[in-house]
Amino acid sequence: MSKTNSTLSLRTRFARNLRACRVSQNLSQEQLATLAGFSRTFVSDVEREIRNCTIDNIERLAKALKIDVSTLFIPVAAEDEVPGVLPKGPRSRRIKTSSE
Template sequence: MSAPLKGPDPKTKLVSLRDVLAYNIRAYRVKQALSQEELGFAAGLDRTFISQVERARVNVSVDNVERMATALDIDPARLFARP
């Protein structure tokens, strides 16, 4: 049995654009009830990479942002909008 999906903490300080991207990826993924593994599979990326993105641990290429946005069926620009 898998753990319930938990969205990002709304109290999180979003200092950098990387923080905003991390917050939004997780928020959209959870909203669509996708696991990191499912999002990774749909985007052609590894689950551990998705995890690192959601924790703002990696610098993500534009190509990978586009792949994740496509997998989430959203405009990539929405991933950079402050919540």
């Protein structure tokens, strides 16, 4: 029987679902933060479970993602891999290597 994240804390479930929804829409943390009116570090802290999120802020994030708030709390298999890191946004610069 697969263990679901319903046995995980709500903060963990929220953080995993927030990241999964963001990544599925190909949004960077910075892009989501801008859409929701937050700083990138706020979104990062919420996804890493460092910072709690108020009900109002949860609603702002859901609206920015164009999803229902309940989507951020749905159970998923605990074994499911957390989405990978997206490529950096427009601020990134390509670093030249000595072989170039």
